[in-house]
Amino acid sequence: MLRLFKYTAGLLAALPLAAAAQLGSYNPNPGPQGTFAIRGGHVVTVSGADIPNGTVVISGGKITAVGASVAVPSGAKIIDATGLMVYPGMIETGSSVGLSEIPQGAASTVDISEVGSFNPNAQAFFGIDPHSAHIGVARVVGITTVVSRPTGGIISGQAALINLAGDTPPKMAVEPRVALVMQLPRSGFGGRGFARAAALQQGQNVDANRVRQAQLDSLRDLLRDAAAYEKAQAAYAKDKSLPRPAHDVVLASLIPALDGTMPVVFPADRATDIRDAVNFAEEMHLKPIIMGGADAPAVASFLKQHNVPVVVTAVMSLPSREDDPYDVNFTIPAKLAAAGVTFAISTGNPGSEIRTLPYNAGMAAAHGLSKADALKSVTLWPAQIFGVGNLMGSIEVGKMANVVVTTGDLLEAKTDTKYLFIDGRQVPLDNKHTELNALFKDRP
Amino acid sequence: MKSLIALLLPAALAAQQAPPAAARVAPTLIRNATILTVTKGRLENSDLLLENGKIARIGKNLSAPAGAQVIDATGKYVMPGIIDPHSHTMIDAVNEGTLSVTSMVRIRDVLNPTDINIYRQLAGGVTTINVLHGSANTIGGQNAVVKLKWGRDVDEMLFPGAPPGIKFALGENVTQKNSQQVEQATGRPVRYPATRMGQEEVLRDAFTRARDYKATWDDYNARVAKGEKNLVPPERNLELEPLVEVLEGKRFVHAHSYRADEMLMLLEVAKEFGFTVKTLQHGLEGYKIASEIAQAGTGLSTFADEWSYKIEAYDAIPYNTAILMRHGVVATVNSDSDERARRLNIDAAKMMRYGGLTEDEALKTITYNGAVQLGIQDKVGSIEVGKDADVVIWNGDPLSVYSTAQTTFIDGEIFFDVQRDQAMRERMAKERIALEAADRAGRRTSPVVP
């Protein structure tokens, strides 16, 4: 394996048995939470007006001052951003970063889907490999935070919202349990696990529509059991004279979703699937987030009426129908914006290609979305949808210091990143790709 | 006299003798654009005249010929049509994967000119694609270079005079390491070759047989030339004929490959048999052996930034293109995807970020260099007088994510235009209503048959 960085040896010493080391660790660690003053750059705050020649002060992990004429604290490290642009870090909410390194031919690097249909207690937080090479590669385009989620089954598990810096999951995590992921059995057929396996094995006599009904019934039963469980535990907590109810980790893990404190991500692209998911969520008192949303414009008024946000992962997907206009997916965000639906833009990619996030937003801007909204759709809006709008997503005093300093427009492909701060730490811009580039670019 | 002939000719024959479509197209004058010539830099506030299917003039304040359509392109950009050197668009079959050598199969036979992806790619500024056989076997099928003339017959879409090529494939897709469970499930034996060693053997064996085949025919032709009579010609072998063409330098090899070692292996085999590999396709680790590739005179066509989707793609880096170009390799960015083919302009822009290509160099990776790799650089790939009028008007700098193609010309004809597209949507909506009504009305009850 190629290891050029001097820090690598120290890192390996610190993690003597780290399984991740089998593929190497390519992500240099961020520095300490210092005090920085980024001066002279064009500050795009996202939440407010741009500051053409502004200063952003970072200290103790937070943004402590923003403005055209703010005092630079003594001892602050000065970052000269003259001629550069200053943005909040982008947030990719449709990924599975750290759960799947090489999806084909290296099954042992893929920990993205648990077996069985119902895994509400499977937590991405415990499966994320902080040394995934995808992390270092993605953050240099200015993605500072991601939602990483498990997939598969009917209840896939719990997603984590993490910063893309840190050598352990706890150091990366902003919200270790940010959302439950639930794949409603589809119209036609869907979901994985016992029901489908059984259907496939039994072969001839299983009607797919009936299997789907059975899956839905099982899902409803599980959620009702969890609600009863919560009620029984609460009653016992109040009144110990009641019989002590047994504990159950699966049912317990569903309580935040039933309480409405944890949103539920429903992957759904087709109009019927989106409607079904929203109706199901309301029936079960869940707080839905639609992920995918290819047909979301067709049900925009429904989404608006039910106040359901959408993570649009389909901007760069091919039109799903032969007669669709060529730009039908490019224009999804513009149509949702016009209809007043809350949305974020995501690549929907597990990890290696999330670095194309800005171009997804850029493509939406090329097709009717305003440039300002395009930027919001990968910064402030995803933060708000996942309940961390008060923590990140814009350059505002008090927010987490996830800041990227670039040579130009954040969403342009030719733009390069000059400085990167995550959680108030300066992050080196080296990664697996720069390492290999350095190793071979001048090879005679 | 002429009219008499016309009367005598059957209608169909007359139609065949009509001038080619391009000659009937009115000239187009594009005014006051920023022209990205690719080979001769950027021309501000310039005009471009398309006439008789060719780029007729480039300059300032050109006068419009009679009957020309004039397009005001103030604030707009014009660039050559994008060339995608690796495509599987518009085919009814991709792989003939039953054998390890399928040089006898031809993409030409399975082209589908009605594939909607053609139109979608036109809307992304693509005008020429290299349609390749898949990567299921060491020696795959013969390619087809196609101009995306949406709505036309296959014959009119084939790129006139493009040298023929053939697809090779090395590495994981051929050894089937990722799909072996299919074999296990079906109980069929694992197909040979299952290693990169076996791939070398398949190549060596095929070209050895091709040499013998050529010798057999050379002997026969020599005897005929000497005047021998009553000779029975040797059998024709459609598997070996294209390989003989490769040996003779008449057919380009486009070789799917990922790892540096397998690419070197192919270059060695080619050297031994005396031919040049025209391009390495994907060639994700090409940057590790850039000098060797340059020395072999071989080009390379790669992804802008795809990586990590399988083991052999784990060391792929977006700096690949830049490193190769700095070493003198003719390098291109390709799509290999109906989806990515629609936004190769963005992929080209990434090459400025990763490796610092200039604007012209970045544009070359999706235009001129592709033309070189396909042997059609005299006709397309840059905006120069005399070249085919395959150009695209963009509403902004095509290297910006915020820009979109507005009008796509091939041989001087418009095959995509944003305004026309809007009109087409209305037509399609009306047609659907009419068809659905006719469909309902047309279902008359079948007569009762006793």
Place this chain on the structure above:
Amino acid sequence: MPSNHRTPAPAAPPARSTLRALVPVLASALAAAPAARAQLGTAHSRRAPDVFAITNAKIVTGIGPAIERGTVVVRDGLIAAVGGAVQAPADARVIDGAGLTIYPGLIDANSSLGIGPEGATTTAAATRGGRGGGRGAAPAQQGAPLAAPNSIHPVGLQPELAAADLVHPEDDAFDGPQSAGITTALTAAPTGIFRGLSALIDLNGANAQAMIVKAPVAEHIGFVAQRGGGYPGSLLGVFAALRQELLDAQHYAAVQAAYAKNPRGMHRPETDPSLEALQPVLSRQIPVIMEASSQREIERALDLAKEFSLRPIIAGGEEADLVAARLKAENVPVLISLNFPRRPQASPDADPEPLRVLRARVDAPKLAAKLQAAGVKFAFEDGRLTNWSDFLANAGRSVDAGLTADQAVHALTAAPAEIFGVSDRLGTIETGKVANLTVVRGDLFGGRVTQIFVDGTPVDVRTPQGSAAANVAAGTWTVTVTLDEGEKPVTLALQQAGDQLRGNIQGALGSSQISNGSVDGSGVVQFTASVTMVAGTEEAKFSGTVAGNTIRGTVAIVGHPQGTFVGSRPGRGGRGAPPAAR
């Protein structure tokens, strides 16, 4: 006999329909006398008169204007007289034709009738067992390819396979076509690439030989890849294999000629029945009937024919109007399929049908009139339809769409007779021609076929029993494809014609037309589609089975682990309740 072909009895019993008509057969029964005796357990066969006269009928002779009120006399299997002033002979059985119209016997210009049981597409196949199996035995042999004896080429690439050797009368195999007024059909093996030599057969007869009007008629080519993993496994390989075999045949002729001239010093060339069979094809003595529907399929077929100077006939021809100028210029007839696309059962939440599919359905009846206007020669064929009432109904829809009734009758009678070189025997009602007649109460397009005469033998028609194998896979399916990249919801619209599947896939994998689709009688389906995933555009090979309203199977993509697909179509009772119904 081919090893997997059921050997007919040395002499088959007289056809059931003949007996049912209560008319003893003369000519044919004589030929089959020993067998008939054995079957009936009688010591002698009746020699009843075979003279018939249909009087007072309208007669569409196919030559000149119709006779509004006239008589047709049938004697000894031939038309003895026809005309307005013809009297019924004294020895004739007289049928009062008041209200009836008599047409020349209809010809199905391309079919697989009488070829089974492997042929799985005939109605009879659904009720027959495999070799040695009794009635109702497991259909193990359905869809199995037909093989030529001692061929050195793989099954499916055996041009010597002769329909004349395969065809045999079955109890009810001909009920369907007879009910549609069909007296005569061109028949060939239903599967394979080189499908072999067809035979023109009359749909009634004591045995196979008695049924044959002309054989061989044409070499048949289908552009469908081999099933089961052998070369050619794709459309790409199909063309390469066809070319190589035709080239080999040319070389074979040269080698054989050289050996015949002077065998000394020359190694004896191997005899190859496949390459032998291609000689009359290459010398244009017999035409090639090429299955081709879409414009590009037709153009590919014509290109191949041109490459080897073959004499092509296009079968299917759904988009032949788009190639009309070329067909006319190259004098290529089209056998128009009357298996017009049907509106599929679709889930309410399925994607809307592409315009292309809608157009195909709406335009199908217009094709014949367009070819007529363009001067392209055409006849009608069954397109392997399974609902025989569609045959005349769809011919009638062609009349509604602009073809004249006379032109439609021509396309069902004289035109195929001419294309197949038998217009001296068949196709019109003229003295001396074979007494193949179709008798209709009322008009052919809208009336009711009451009786047919085949080789002078009257056959009462009866409605065929429902065919179980019909349109196993057709429909609009809501499908989930599970790949290494996750679950992809798609809509799969399938149309079925015999063992061939067409259609399109739309949804999360992009939209494409499927190709190389086939289905067998037991519901095993196969097709390929272009799919676009994260890593790129790939070719996906789907193999699965249809059971009831569920389709399931596996997906193979080069370089990817095997995926699966499962889907459903609406049942007769509609789809299940919506998931969140409250």
